[in-house]
Amino acid sequence: MSTPAQPATPIPSGLKVCTSVPELLMLLEFVFGGLVWILVASSRVPFPPNQGWVMFVSVFCFVITTLLLILYMAGVQKSSSAWNAVDVFYHLIAAIFYLSIAVLEADDTRFRFSFAPPQFAKIYKINIAASVFAFLATLIYTIHAILSILRWKSASS
Numbered sequence: 001m002s003t004p005a006q007p008a009t010p011i012p013s014g015l016k017v018c019t020s021v022p023e024l025l026m027l028l029e030f031v032f033g034g035l036v037w038i039l040v041a042s043s044r045v046p047f048p049p050n051q052g053w054v055m056f057v058s059v060f061c062f063v064i065t066t067l068l069l070i071l072y073m074a075g076v077q078k079s080s081s082a083w084n085a086v087d088v089f090y091h092l093i094a095a096i097f098y099l100s101i102a103v104l105e106a107d108d109t110r111f112r113f114s115f116a117p118p119q120f121a122k123i124y125k126i127n128i129a130a131s132v133f134a135f136l137a138t139l140i141y142t143i144h145a146i147l148s149i150l151r152w153k154s155a156s157s
Contacts, residue, residue, distance in 0.1 A: 010155060011083055013075035022087075022147040025140050026069050029094075032137035033062045039130035040105070044123050050108050054134075057097045061141075064090060084152040091145035098141050102134035 017023045037058040040051065068090065077083035109127040 011072055011077040011087060011151070013078060014073060017069065017072045022144050022151065023069070023072060025144040025147075026065055028140045029065050029137060029144070030062065032133045032140060033058055033065065033098075035133040036101070036105075036130055036137060037062060039126050039133065043126045043130065044120075047108055050104050054101045054105055054130075057101045058134075061094045061097065061137075064094070081155070084148070084155055088145060088148045088152050091141055091148050095138055095141035095145050098134060098138040102131060102138050105134050106131040 011017075012020045012023065018027070037055070040054050040058065068087070071077070105127065109124065109131055
């Protein structure tokens with residue numbers, strides 16, 4: 001007699017969340033997302049709507065990533081197989097959002113300081129760093145989304 005099939009690679013729970021490959025990327029998402037948030041908050045705001053979108057995305061993704069990590073550590077994902085879909089959907093949306101803010105921040109930085117006086121060099125460097133970390137966060141969220149899609153696909157087959 002065979003036992004019911006378990007999902008091939010479920011989302012881990014407890015401290016195993018900090019050792020599995022896709023969820024381990026959440027720690028990098030915290031670091032890079034937090035750096036984007038801090039750097040953008042400490043820079044000048046010549047385009048408030050753009051700055052608002054960048055801040056919204058970085059804070060939103062930071063909070064949701066924190067919430068997901070806490071829920072995964074608590075083992076909530078064992079109650080339903082829909083958590084694989086939630087993980088995929090969130091990381092795809094986060095990757096798209098971060099790509100939008102990375103491009104926006106890079107363009108604003110280029111435009112903002114094309115004719116800036118030398119005293120704005122420090123602010124310029126802060127905005128360049130924010131752009132770089134936004135692109136790195138985009139990469140990490142994209143990798144996490146791809147690994148989550150592969151896990152979801154293998155769990156559903």
